[in-house]
Amino acid sequence: MSKVVLITGTSTGVGLSLAVKMAEQGFKVFATMRNLAKAEKLKQQIIDKNLSIEILPLDVQDTQSIHDCVEKIISSVNRIDILINNAGAGFIKTTEHANEEEINWVTDVNYMGVVRCTKAVLPHMREAGSGHIINVTSVGGLVGQPFNEFYCAAKFAVEGYTESLATYIQPTFGIHFSLVEPGGISSEFANSVLQQIESTGGMKEDDYLPVLQKYISNAQSRAASDEGIYQSSEQVADVIISVAKNPQPPIRTRTSDWAESFTQLKTQADPTGIEQQKRVAQSIL
Template sequence: MKRNVLITGTSSGVGLEASLLFASKGYKVYASMRNLAKATALKEKIKEGDLDIEIVELDVTKIDSIKKAVETIVEKDGKIDVLVNNAGAGFAKTTEQSSEEEIRWVTDVNYHGVVFCTQAVLPYMRKQRSGQIISVTSVGGLVGQPFNELYCGAKFAVEGYMEGLASYVTDAFNINFSCVE
């Protein structure tokens, strides 16, 4: 049985390329995005390469959307072997320039989305006693940057969250955690 991977934020960039790479390595890929209207480029690549990629709707800022996508995959395949938390958004404004709505949004997309996607897959990975969770962060998650503190704060949070999980989940359940900056 093929190993499968759920990747968030696959309409372009790193997520799209990761989907193609995992599929070329023999994985069943569930490429997720919040707006399926942006799937054209990925659909073309799937057709060109006859790749085992299924596009699913998943908005990392909506818990119901996350749960629905994960449950659909598990019902179909019985497992999720790898989660790639890739969805995210840049944000360059100072704290004083940012509205409450913008502050909540940058945190929801870049941090809460990682937490809630991870929370959705962890019970299945614990049950199968294996898994890999990869979170795409940023150099901004390691070093604070001027005029970018809100984004950096969200990415620092992801780094700490992954390190915290790894400190007790890896040995107990054989679930590995990685951050890609």
């Protein structure tokens, strides 16, 4: 029987590519998004490729929305084998410039959204004695970067959350946990970050301006170059699918050579995270 996968954030980018590719490869896909008005691209792919994908509403910031979606899937097919927490949002602003509402928002979307969705599916996976939760983070979940402190902090939180779950839920209940850590992605996600700067006040004339201008200029230059930094959504989706298909998946994996190089000082002793997981379990449990 086909494995049942629930994917968040499938209106664009990696989530859209994941839904299509996994359906093509025989998974039973439930593709979710906050705003179903943005489902047209996915609907067109379903028609063009004759795919079996069910689109459902799910807002990672709304516990009831998540509960309703999960219960609908369980009622329909009686299980969720894989949860891919893909929904997220970029955020570029200094600590001095960001207000508390913005900080709460980026933390809620990128971290609490993962917690809410994980909390909703865990009882069903635990009852089944199997499952796989894949959290899409970023190299920014391993390495802090300028002007990205709140985004990185939220992704760091997801990394710690996932590592902790893996130390006791995986060996006790047979549920695997994985982190997928892309570098740059050539998608609407990257474009939305620059749009977000403008929508939240743009670049202010202050002491930070020269550094921010340098940061943006370098980012645009890297995007225009061929240095292997930016991957397509399809390339990242392929890595996620390989993790989903792995019977003994890694705790963490990067999606490109550039991402490996960028995070090497943090990951070289234990690239997959499996040894650290074992050591923690042996030391504490």
